[in-house]
Amino acid sequence: MAESTFDVVVVGGGPGGYVCAIRAAQLGFKVACVEKRSALGGTCLNVGCIPSKALLAASEKYEEAKHGLAKFGIKVDGVELDLPGMLSHKDKVVKENTGGIEFLFKKNKIAWLKGAGRITAPNTVEVEGVGTITASKAIVIATGSEVTPLPGIEIDEQKIVSSTGALELPEVPKRLVVIGGGVIGLELGSVWGRLGAEVTVVEFLDRILPTMDGEVSKQMQRILGKQGMTFKLGSKVTGAKVTNTGVTLSVEPAAGGTAEEIKADVVLVAIGRRAFTNGLGLDAVGVEMDNRGRVKIGKHFETNVPGIYAIGDVVEGPMLAHKAEEEGVALAELLAGQAGHVNHDLVPGVVYTWPEVAAVGKTEEELKAAGTAYKAGKFPFTANGRARASGTTDGFVKILADARTDKVLGVHMVGPNVSEMVAELAVAMEFSASAEDIARTCHAHPTLSEVTKEAALAVDGRALHI
Numbered sequence: 001m002a003e004s005t006f007d008v009v010v011v012g013g014g015p016g017g018y019v020c021a022i023r024a025a026q027l028g029f030k031v032a033c034v035e036k037r038s039a040l041g042g043t044c045l046n047v048g049c050i051p052s053k054a055l056l057a058a059s060e061k062y063e064e065a066k067h068g069l070a071k072f073g074i075k076v077d078g079v080e081l082d083l084p085g086m087l088s089h090k091d092k093v094v095k096e097n098t099g100g101i102e103f104l105f106k107k108n109k110i111a112w113l114k115g116a117g118r119i120t121a122p123n124t125v126e127v128e129g130v131g132t133i134t135a136s137k138a139i140v141i142a143t144g145s146e147v148t149p150l151p152g153i154e155i156d157e158q159k160i161v162s163s164t165g166a167l168e169l170p171e172v173p174k175r176l177v178v179i180g181g182g183v184i185g186l187e188l189g190s191v192w193g194r195l196g197a198e199v200t201v202v203e204f205l206d207r208i209l210p211t212m213d214g215e216v217s218k219q220m221q222r223i224l225g226k227q228g229m230t231f232k233l234g235s236k237v238t239g240a241k242v243t244n245t246g247v248t249l250s251v252e253p254a255a256g257g258t259a260e261e262i263k264a265d266v267v268l269v270a271i272g273r274r275a276f277t278n279g280l281g282l283d284a285v286g287v288e289m290d291n292r293g294r295v296k297i298g299k300h301f302e303t304n305v306p307g308i309y310a311i312g313d314v315v316e317g318p319m320l321a322h323k324a325e326e327e328g329v330a331l332a333e334l335l336a337g338q339a340g341h342v343n344h345d346l347v348p349g350v351v352y353t354w355p356e357v358a359a360v361g362k363t364e365e366e367l368k369a370a371g372t373a374y375k376a377g378k379f380p381f382t383a384n385g386r387a388r389a390s391g392t393t394d395g396f397v398k399i400l401a402d403a404r405t406d407k408v409l410g411v412h413m414v415g416p417n418v419s420e421m422v423a424e425l426a427v428a429m430e431f432s433a434s435a436e437d438i439a440r441t442c443h444a445h446p447t448l449s450e451v452t453k454e455a456a457l458a459v460d461g462r463a464l465h466i
């Protein structure tokens with residue numbers, strides 16, 4: 001190996017790590033990124049955000065071509081699924097994206113050290129197959145997360161799969177049971193449901209998307225139910241028997257009670273993810289962890305060991321790619337003596353089902369629990385001309401504003417393209433906008449974003465088109 005000394009050594013090449021590496025290189029540091037996978041981009045680009053969105057997009061087109069075009073006066077006969085073709089679309093997108101990061105590394109003169117990294121001292125990383133690397137300024141832990149296992153249910157990635165296996169099923173299962181009604185369960189459940197599987201979601205709590213606003217959960221359960229998804233809420237899976245033909249699950253009420261059997265061809269376990277630090281040597285070097293196995297950090301991403309920092313899924317906060325990226329940028333800027341900062345109160349969350357779900361800021365439940373007096377303005381997509389023209393009228397935008405100051409505290413959306421619409425609200429909230437500020441901003445007609453303006457007007461009971 002030509003070089004063994006760098007300013008910054010990032011362990012992990014996912015959205016947290018690769019973005020931190022790029023920003024650090026832009027700021028003049030000599031940077032190495034240690035990544036053991038055969039491609040850069042981490043979970044997100046290889047087995048997460050990007051492949052799942054490729055399949056969501058493709059399955060949406062299939063569903064629309066098969067069932068959704070007649071209402072527009074378009075007759076299509078003989079629509080057929082070519083699953084290998086769909087999977088190769090996904091693989092191609094992943095390859096292009098991960099290749100893009102490799103290109104960015106070359107452009108920014110970042111060394112990709114291919115192998116597993118182990119921290120052996122506060123400024124030293126041992127990279128398998130590469131050697132000993134010294135970091136004169138910082139080691140950044142960006143090792144991400146892994147699937148949370150469900151005790152007693154062994155993932156074989158054939159019949160009992162994690163999200164990774166669910167991105168490459170060789171055929172459409174007749175019956176897919178998803179354990180966990182969170183983001184992965186609903187997104188990948190939607191993919192296979194659109195392609196023809198009967199999807200049953202078994203959720204431990206009494207509602208799906210339990211961390212989101214209650215009204216959003218209720219609306220999504222209704223809409224996904226209409227699309228054919230079945231929900232078994234307040235239920236836990238206590239065992240799985242794999243047979244030649246599939247899997248038999250034992251399911252009980254969450255509070256205990258009589259068990260029933262559910263048969264599936266494929267079971268997807270999606271009950272969350274947990275921080276990944278295996279083999280990183282954190283014990284030996286004395287880096288503290290919290291009680292959930294995440295690396296403990298201070299305000300500036302520093303661990304208790306000087307010179308070692310951590311960002312992304314491996315630390316506290318939502319396990320989202322954009323949160324990891326923001327932390328990567330902020331940390332690189334702090335290392336360069338700049339004022340790097342992440343506003344963790346305004347990290348948007350999106351579920352890429354159809355319709356989509358998007359949110360930023362506080363939920364009604366959180367505001368109530370905190371005793372904050374608030375006003376709510378809500379407007380449905382059914383009353384929006386553009387949504388009607390495109391035949392996508394499910395959903396609403398809800399804006400929660402402080403009852404006294406009118407400052408926007410939270411926004412919750414279900415509807416077409418809300419993954420894009422939420423950015424307007426995130427910007428507004430970063431600037432401490434009031435609902436009145438949004439209501440008085442001219443929004444183009446006819447656009448879906450008029451629903452946001454109307455919801456802002458509705459905060460003071462003056463929506464125009466309802």
Ligand code: FAD
Pocket residue numbers: 011012013014015016017018034035036037041042043044045047048049050052115116117118142143144145163164184276278279280311312313314319320321322323324
């Ligand atoms: P990761 O992306 O997990 O990257 C960590 C990298 O570190 C990995 O490549 C790993 O190989 C490497 N590594 C670990 N240990 C070592 C070591 N010792 N040496 C060398 N390398 C090591 N988030 C969104 O915001 N939007 C989405 O739409 C979305 N969809 C998702 C869909 C699925 C199916 C899944 C599973 C996740 C999804 N996520 C999504 C979450 C997102 O993928 C993560 O939040 C994000 O990848 C976290 O980035 P990270 O850099 O912290 O970690």
Ligand code: NAI
Pocket residue numbers: 150179180181182183184185187202203204205208209210235236237269270271272273318319320349350351352
């Ligand atoms: P999740 O936390 O979103 O949902 C897990 C669900 O499983 C919860 O509803 C929980 O109550 C339930 N659950 C937990 N234990 C259970 C049990 N024993 N039986 C039945 N249900 C149980 O986790 P998920 O869906 O696995 O996704 C992991 C993470 O990946 C997400 O938290 C998110 O951060 C990220 N992700 C983000 C996406 C996005 O931004 N669009 C897409 C996919 C994943």
